[in-house]
Amino acid sequence: MPSSCKDLRAALAQCLQESECVMVQRNSAADCLRAPLSDTLPLRCQQLKKGFGECRRGMIDMRKRFRGNQPVAFRQLEQTEASGDGYQLYAGKSAFAGTRGETDGNEKGPEDWRELENKKYREGQTKAAAEKKA
Numbered sequence: 001m002p003s004s005c006k007d008l009r010a011a012l013a014q015c016l017q018e019s020e021c022v023m024v025q026r027n028s029a030a031d032c033l034r035a036p037l038s039d040t041l042p043l044r045c046q047q048l049k050k051g052f053g054e055c056r057r058g059m060i061d062m063r064k065r066f067r068g069n070q071p072v073a074f075r076q077l078e079q080t081e082a083s084g085d086g087y088q089l090y091a092g093k094s095a096f097a098g099t100r101g102e103t104d105g106n107e108k109g110p111e112d113w114r115e116l117e118n119k120k121y122r123e124g125q126t127k128a129a130a131e132k133k134a
Contacts, residue, residue, distance in 0.1 A: 005055040012052050015045040044105025 013029065016022055019041055021032040031037055033049060041049070 008052045012048040042106050
């Protein structure tokens with residue numbers, strides 16, 4: 001059972017070594033995983049960190065004590081991403097094949113609707129102030 005998280009651990013270590021936090025800013029990988037610097041990691045590294053934590057938590061979960069953690073087979077997931085074939089857990093059409101296209105985890109997420117509303121409000125305020133001056 002201790003080896004059930006080894007693929008995630010290796011993937012997280014590789015992602016950290018390739019991140020800007022380690023390569024450019026010269027922080028240690030342990031420092032990059034802690035609070036102030038963990039927000040600067042790429043989305044892929046943050047997801048791997050969360051998955052590794054859940055895997056480790058599952059090792060001591062009493063509900064999983066007989067079956068153990070399910071191995072992630074991270075290498076197989078990477079190979080399917082590289083080849084373009086969707087990863088398929090069960091028979092039938094893959095759940096994720098051809099839905100959005102390839103992502104590397106560094107894309108900017110959609111802007112929050114509250115930020116959009118604040119931006120519209122500020123633009124309205126500047127227009128009103130400009131009309132008031134004229």
